[in-house]
Amino acid sequence: MAFFIETLIGGLMAGMLYSLIALGFVLIYKASGVFNFAQGAMVLFAALAMARFAEWIPQWVPALANPIVANVLAFALALGVMVLVAIAVEKLALSRLVNQEGITLLMATLGFTYFLDGLGQTLFGNDIYKIDVGMPKDPVIVAESLFQGGILISKEDLYSALIATVLVALLALFFQKTATGRALRAVADDHQAAQSIGIPLSTIWIIVWSVAGFVALVAGVIWGSKLGVQFSLSLVALKALPVVILGGLTSIPGAIVGGLVIGVGEKLSEIYIGPMLGGGIEIWFAYVLALLFLLVRPQGLFGEKIIDRV
Amino acid sequence: MFYREAGQFKSTYRADQQILPIRQDRVAMALLLLTAFVIVPLTAPEYLLRAILVPFLILSLAALGLNILVGYCGQISLGTGAFMAVGAYAAYNAQARIEGLPLIVSLLLGGACATVVGVIFGVPSLRIRGLYLAVATLAAQFFVDWAALRLRFVTNGSESGSVSVSGLHVFGLPIESPASKYLLCLSFAVVFALLAKNLVRSGIGREWMAMRDMDVAAAVIGIRPVHAKLTAFAVSAFIVGVAGGLWGFVHLGAWEPAAFNIDRSFQLLFMVIIGGLGSISGGFLGAAFIVLLPIALERLPQLLHLPVSTAMSSHLTSMVFGVLIVFFLIVEPHGLARLWATAKEKLRLWPFPH
Amino acid sequence: MRRVGEVILDVRNISVQFGGVKALSDISFDVREHEIRAIIGPNGAGKSSMLNCINGVYQPSEGAITFRGQTFRHMNSRQVAQMGVARTFQNLALFKGMSVLDNIMTGRNLHMRRNLLWQALRWGPAEREEIAQREKVERIIDFLEIQAYRKTPVGRLPYGLQKRVDLGRALAMEPQVLLLDEPMAGMNVEEKQDMCRFILDVNEEFGTTIVLIEHDMGVVMDISDRVVVLDYGRKIGDGAPDEVRANPDVIRAYLGTQH
Numbered sequence: 001m002a003f004f005i006e007t008l009i010g011g012l013m014a015g016m017l018y019s020l021i022a023l024g025f026v027l028i029y030k031a032s033g034v035f036n037f038a039q040g041a042m043v044l045f046a047a048l049a050m051a052r053f054a055e056w057i058p059q060w061v062p063a064l065a066n067p068i069v070a071n072v073l074a075f076a077l078a079l080g081v082m083v084l085v086a087i088a089v090e091k092l093a094l095s096r097l098v099n100q101e102g103i104t105l106l107m108a109t110l111g112f113t114y115f116l117d118g119l120g121q122t123l124f125g126n127d128i129y130k131i132d133v134g135m136p137k138d139p140v141i142v143a144e145s146l147f148q149g150g151i152l153i154s155k156e157d158l159y160s161a162l163i164a165t166v167l168v169a170l171l172a173l174f175f176q177k178t179a180t181g182r183a184l185r186a187v188a189d190d191h192q193a194a195q196s197i198g199i200p201l202s203t204i205w206i207i208v209w210s211v212a213g214f215v216a217l218v219a220g221v222i223w224g225s226k227l228g229v230q231f232s233l234s235l236v237a238l239k240a241l242p243v244v245i246l247g248g249l250t251s252i253p254g255a256i257v258g259g260l261v262i263g264v265g266e267k268l269s270e271i272y273i274g275p276m277l278g279g280g281i282e283i284w285f286a287y288v289l290a291l292l293f294l295l296v297r298p299q300g301l302f303g304e305k306i307i308d309r310v
Numbered sequence: 311m312f313y314r315e316a317g318q319f320k321s322t323y324r325a326d327q328q329i330l331p332i333r334q335d336r337v338a339m340a341l342l343l344l345t346a347f348v349i350v351p352l353t354a355p356e357y358l359l360r361a362i363l364v365p366f367l368i369l370s371l372a373a374l375g376l377n378i379l380v381g382y383c384g385q386i387s388l389g390t391g392a393f394m395a396v397g398a399y400a401a402y403n404a405q406a407r408i409e410g411l412p413l414i415v416s417l418l419l420g421g422a423c424a425t426v427v428g429v430i431f432g433v434p435s436l437r438i439r440g441l442y443l444a445v446a447t448l449a450a451q452f453f454v455d456w457a458a459l460r461l462r463f464v465t466n467g468s469e470s471g472s473v474s475v476s477g478l479h480v481f482g483l484p485i486e487s488p489a490s491k492y493l494l495c496l497s498f499a500v501v502f503a504l505l506a507k508n509l510v511r512s513g514i515g516r517e518w519m520a521m522r523d524m525d526v527a528a529a530v531i532g533i534r535p536v537h538a539k540l541t542a543f544a545v546s547a548f549i550v551g552v553a554g555g556l557w558g559f560v561h562l563g564a565w566e567p568a569a570f571n572i573d574r575s576f577q578l579l580f581m582v583i584i585g586g587l588g589s590i591s592g593g594f595l596g597a598a599f600i601v602l603l604p605i606a607l608e609r610l611p612q613l614l615h616l617p618v619s620t621a622m623s624s625h626l627t628s629m630v631f632g633v634l635i636v637f638f639l640i641v642e643p644h645g646l647a648r649l650w651a652t653a654k655e656k657l658r659l660w661p662f663p664h
Numbered sequence: 665m666r667r668v669g670e671v672i673l674d675v676r677n678i679s680v681q682f683g684g685v686k687a688l689s690d691i692s693f694d695v696r697e698h699e700i701r702a703i704i705g706p707n708g709a710g711k712s713s714m715l716n717c718i719n720g721v722y723q724p725s726e727g728a729i730t731f732r733g734q735t736f737r738h739m740n741s742r743q744v745a746q747m748g749v750a751r752t753f754q755n756l757a758l759f760k761g762m763s764v765l766d767n768i769m770t771g772r773n774l775h776m777r778r779n780l781l782w783q784a785l786r787w788g789p790a791e792r793e794e795i796a797q798r799e800k801v802e803r804i805i806d807f808l809e810i811q812a813y814r815k816t817p818v819g820r821l822p823y824g825l826q827k828r829v830d831l832g833r834a835l836a837m838e839p840q841v842l843l844l845d846e847p848m849a850g851m852n853v854e855e856k857q858d859m860c861r862f863i864l865d866v867n868e869e870f871g872t873t874i875v876l877i878e879h880d881m882g883v884v885m886d887i888s889d890r891v892v893v894l895d896y897g898r899k900i901g902d903g904a905p906d907e908v909r910a911n912p913d914v915i916r917a918y919l920g921t922q923h
Contacts, residue, residue, distance in 0.1 A: 035441045096640045102440055103386055104643045107583050108636050110576055115632025118625040126621065238572075241445045249441065278460040287449035291434055294446055298438045323798045324791070505784045512783035512794060513769075513776040520759050520770050527757030530719055531837065532745030532774040541780060588761065 006152055007267050013157035015263020016164045020219035021240035022247065022255035023168065024212040029249050030188040031208040032094065035102065037109040040238050041116040042082070042213060047220030047229045048120045049078035051129035067132070075217070082213030083206075085116075090205045098191070131224040160222045167218055168256060171211070175252070184208060188250070242290030248303025257301060262286045314658075329507055346496055351489040359488035366601045367495040368556045373581040373593035374499075374506055375549030380579070381587035382510055383542035384522025385435050389447035390550055390578045392431075392454035395570035397424040397551025398558035399464050402473050413480050413559070417498075421551035427454070428547020435539045451572055458567035474564030491560050498556060502549055507590050509545065518542050519588070584638055586647025595646040603631065668889060669697035672873055673718070673841060678727035680713050680897075687713040688724070688897045695841070700867055700874045702884045702905075705894035706917055711877045712754055714894070715843045718875075719751055720744045731841075745774060750839035752830040754846045754877075760819040764829050767818055768804060771836025772797045804832045808862060824855045831862065841873045842866065848880055856880065860887060885909065893917070 021043055028036040036042075053074035089112065097108055139154050175181040186194040187204050195201055220229070243262050247254025269285050294300070314334045320326040330336045354363070376390050401420030404411055431450040435443050457464050459471045478485040485494055509515050517538040520528035525535055558565045577600060585596020607627045642649050673695040680688040688710045695701045703711045716722040718729060720739035728735050731747060750771075759767050776797060782790040805811055808828045813821060818829055827847060834842060847863070848856045864887060866872050878884050884891060884905065891908045893901030895917040901908045908914055 093636050093640070100639070100643055103380070103587075104583070104639050106386075106441065106444065107579065108639050110580070111632040111635030111639070113632065114628045114635070118628030118630075118632065121625045122622065122629065126625075238448075241448065245442055245445045280456060280460055284449060284452035284456050287445070287452050291446045291449040294438050294442055295434055298442065300442075323795045323802075327794065327798070508786040509780070509784050512786065512790065513773060513778070513797075514780055514783050516762070516766055516770045517773060519762055519766070523759035523761050524757045526721065527753065527759070528770070529741040530721065530745060530751060530757075531771055531833065532742050533770070534742055545780070 007271055008264060009153055010157075011264035011267035012260055013154070013161060013263070014267065015260040016161050017219060017223055017259075018240050018243045018263055019256045019259025020164055020167070020215060020222070022243040022259050023171070023252065024215045024219070025240060025244045026247075026249065026252055026255045027171075027208055027212045027215065029244075031184045032187070032205050033102075033191075034094070034105045034109065035249070036212070037106060038113040038116055039212070039216060039240065040235070041113040041120070042085070042216040043220045043223070044229070045085070045116050045120040045220075046078055046082055046213065046217035047131065047224040048124040048129065049081050050074050050217065050221055051131045051224060051229045052124045053077045054131065055129070071132075075221070078217055079214060082217055083210045086206050086209030086213050089209055090202055094205055094209075095202060127230075129224070129229040131221055131229060156226060160226070163218065163222065167215065168252070171215075172252060174211075180204075180207065239286050242286040244300075245290040246293055246300055248300030250304055251300070251302035254300055254302035262289065265289055327511070329511070343500070346500075347493070351493055354489075354492075356488045359492045362601060362605070364488070364491050364495050364561050365557075366597055367492070367499045368553050368561055369578070369581065369601060370594045370597040371495075371499050371502055371556065372550050372553035372578055373585060373597050374503060374590065375546045375553060376578050377582045377585075377587065377589070377593050378506060378510070378518070378549070379542050379546035380582055381589065381592065382515060382522065383518035383539065383546075385432075385539060385542060386440065386444040387447045387546075388444050388572070388575050388579065389431065389450035389454075391570040391572060391574035392451045393424045393428055393547045393550040394554025394557060394574065395454050395458055395567060396427045396547075397421055397554030398565065398570065399458055399473070400424065400551070401555035401559065402475060403464075405475065413478050413485070417552050417555040417559070420555040421548040424551020424554065425544045425548045428543045428551075429540055432540050432543030432547075435543065436536055448572070451575055455567055455571060458570075470566060472564065472566035473558075475559050476563070478559060485560065495556055495560060498552065502552070503590055503594075506545075506549070510590065514538075514541060522588075580635060584635070584645055586645030589645070589647035591650075592645050592647040595650070599646065603634070607631075668699045671695065672697040672732060673875075674730040675714075675718070676728050676730070678714070678717055678724045678729070680710070680717060680722055681725045686897055688717070688894075690727070691894070691897075691899050692727075693892045693899065693902055695873060695875055696889075697840075697873055698867070698871050699889040700863070700876060700887055702876045702878060702888035702891045703894060704878065704881075704884055704891060704908075705900075708896075709894040710897040711894055712845055713897075715751060715845055715875070715877065718744070718843060719749065745837065748838075748840035749843065750834035750837040750841070751843035752827070752834050752845055752847055754849065756823075756826050756830055758818045758826055758830055758833075761817070763815050763817055764810060764821070764832075765798075765801065765805070765814040767829055768801045768832040768836050769797060771833040772801060774837060801832075801836055804835050807835075807865070808832050809858075824851050827851070827859070828862075831859075835866065839872060841875065844874060844876045844878075846877050846879065848878060848883060856883065863887065 021039055024039045024042065025036055028034055028039070054070055057070045057073050057077075093108060093112070097105055100108075137154075137156055139152050140158075141152055175185065183194070183199045183204055184207070186197075186199055187201060191201060194204075239262070240259070243258040244255060245258075246261060247256070247258030266282050266285050270279075270282050274281050314332050318331075318333055320331065325331070330339055350363070351359070372390065372394060375393075376387065379385050379387050397417075397420035399420075400423035401416040404416040404419045405413070427450070431447065434446045438446060465471050465473055480494060483490065485491055510518070517528070517533050518541075520531070520533055521535060521538045521542075528538070529535055554570065558569070562569060581596030581600045582593060583596070584599050585594065586592030604627055607630055608623060611623060611626075638645075671694045675694065676692050678688055678691045679686065691710075691714060703714060705711055713722060717724050718739065720741035720743070723738045728737050729739060730736075731744075731749070734747075759770065762770075776793060778790045778793050786794075805814055808831065810825060810828055810832070813825060818826055821829070827850075831844075831847065834844075844863070848859050851859065860883060863874060863876070867874050876884075876888065888905055890903060891901070891905050892899060893908055893911070893914050895913075900913045900917060901911045903911075
């Protein structure tokens with residue numbers, strides 16, 4: 001029983017990371033109608049930037065060798081890089097692809113993925129890098145009175161979950177309460193209408209992609225801190241796609257819930273169903289789960305229903 | 311100026327409906343086929359045949375299959391690698407378990423198995439579409455990746471999913487030299503291109519295109535969405551499956567599940583997009599572009615005498631690839647086939663601007 | 665004069681709801697064979713929704729439709745098409761990627777017999793069937809006078825011609841009942857005259873029953889046998905054109921109430 005709860009909690013934590021990545025997807029889709037396949041690559045790119053900057057800053061400016069200062073600066077620099085990426089994407093690609101069909105935009109983001117992968121490795125190298133933001137690595141044991149031996153929870157996971165929750169709350173506030181957030185929602189609904197009331201589309205898109213970049217950076221830092229920054233991060237991030245499907249492409253709460261469901265589902269299925277099928281089912285479980293779910297409810301948990309008007 | 315249709319009038323519907331109604335096109339096609347079947351195998355260097363033309367032909371075939379699903383019927387699929395894998399492993403199993411089964415029969419059986427899998431994973435398209443469907447097809451991709459790795463019966467007992475074949479022959483003739491491999495693939499490509507062209511210009515092709523353009527209206531005309539979508543998945547999967555078998559048997563000789571992974575799916579999708587959605591020749595054009603591009607990118611630093619390490623070179627290839635894809639999509643989203651068609655139209659009026 | 669026959673289509677108590685919005689409330693009317701029946705009413709009255717119900721595009725929440733003696737709660741689009749009901753669309757649901765010829769050929773789909781394998785080989789019977797269908801479609805193209813555009817992608821044609829292609833596609837189904845959703849919207853006087861001529865020809869030559877949504881009162885009064893008037897999803901008039909024209913409710917709906 002304790003094992004079950006540990007697996008459950010582990011799943012929730014993993015799910016939280018998926019949710020963060022999925023969040024980036026949803027943000028960009030809501031505001032520009034683009035399904036950003038490159039979100040995973042952005043996470044890796046951001047994590048690489050952070051890891052390397054944290055390494056390089058003490059080398060460039062020995063006076064800033066203090067790890068906390070170096071990390072904060074590295075974060076700021078990495079964020080700056082992500083904003084630059086957002087601007088480049090908007091100016092060079094998005095503005096010219098605005099009226100294309102979904103599949104063209106999807107292909108463009110796939111191309112962007114390849115580009116970002118190559119660029120990241122060219123600029124920052126392709127080894128495995130560490131990110132050390134001072135997350136405590138030791139586990140904590142809780143509920144010793146209820147279960148024998150207690151339940152093992154990683155403190156790092158707890159902190160990550162806390163950070164993720166704060167991030168989501170901030171984003172939700174941003175969307176609902178600020179004028180920019182309102183503008184973003186207007187653009188997501190109808191580009192042309194938004195333009196006609198004076199909302200500057202390119203600025204909005206730069207903001208959205210920057211925010212998505214920020215989310216990618218946070219996800220990258222959390223994940224990189226736990227697992228080390230390496231190329232496989234990009235592949236794992238692909239897992240966020242079924243999360244988005246499950247939750248609904250246009251829903252932020254959907255991304256959260258979807259991520260948690262997938263995270264838990266994966267862990268539990270691997271332990272309990274995996275052995276029956278030969279193991280290693282984690283690579284497809286999320287997708288098949290999302291698929292089956294789609295057959296029952298095509299728009300996802302929280303997505304908007306699509307009505308065709310003829 | 312090059313108004314090629316001048317003087318060629320059709321007096322029967324049959325003549326009007328030919329695949330190549332203009333005489334000059336027929337002549338050009340005959341020359342092309344002659345060159346491909348006779349001149350190339352006799353004169354081309356082995357490297358060209360083995361490393362460029364054979365993969366080009368097999369990938370063109372796969373792109374052809376994918377184009378039917380994506381370009382003609384409008385159903386996005388990111389799991390093409392999986393169908394290639396099914397075709398390859400099924401053909402392998404047929405060859406390994408049934409004594410003396412002819413190669414072509416094995417390949418076709420591989421295609422048939424891919425068809426079954428394709429239809430199963432096509433069922434979701436009846437309820438979901440667009441990007442949701444794209445992600446659902448990823449389920450097929452990863453599931454088959456896993457099955458080839460873990461399920462013993464798929465790989466006929468092999469531990470890691472790696473299998474190998476040898477001693478191929480067709481009608482008693484050994485398929486070992488690059489020229490023979492090339493001719494085998496060329497034959498498959500030409501035959502399937504013809505069959506596909508027939509399909510897309512008949513009733514079923516129109517059904518597919520109707521589903522792509524406006525499925526609500528299609529239903530009102532009496533087109534069954536289920537029939538249209540599932541036949542598209544079936545035909546597409548069959549062709550892709552045969553291509554997969556060819557890829558494993560003829561091009562690779564020995565393979566493992568990674569040969570058909572998600573990168574392969576993306577590669578094929580790029581071919582179809584760049585070549586031109588909804589165009590039979592588009593598959594060939596896109597495959598040529600994608601096959602030749604990495605080679606060109608590899609050669610370029612050498613030509614410019616820039617010292618570039620292999621790792622760096624592959625990163626740069628990735629980057630240039632990505633940029634070119636985006637560039638292409640901006641400049642001509644309907645692909646090379648459309649560029650070619652536009653060029654032909656401009657040539658009719660040249661030297662006048664309009 | 666046209667020989668108007670028995671009731672062929674009977675709409676009973678149809679209601680359609682979208683979430684909180686009631687598009688149609690308790691609509692009942694009938695259509696006789698070989699007649700031209702117009703449905704009129706201000707914008708948003710629910711006219712297209714009514715056609716969509718007959719067609720199986722919308723499912724009514726209440727009521728039933730009887731066609732040739734068979735009653736249906738829910739119509740299935742394909743079934744309806746097979747039973748001989750064709751329609752055109754207000755917003756032109758043409759297949760933008762295909763030529764005029766191909767668009768109209770899709771209308772022949774129900775009548776094509778040869779299956780996938782035959783079509784792939786394009787041999788003998790498959791080729792003959794394709795040619796036979798082509799002949800039928802060419803006759804429709806001649807009838808609608810769009811021969812010059814047959815190979816043009818429909819997306820490039822002007823609106824008036826696209827409307828003709830829409831009509832052609834519906835005619836290709838050889839329907840017994842033709843539902844026309846604002847066939848003359850956006851046309852100038854000459855185009856309207858042409859379209860009227862086509863509609864009347866179809867009705868007289870083939871005896872096709874026509875259910876027509878139209879805003880142009882002149883057209884409605886001239887060519888229809890009977891008229892149904894809808895307003896805010898309710899039926900407010902039903903009868904011969906002159907009766908309906910004099911109906912005070914109808915006048916009020918179009919001109920607004922006097923305060």
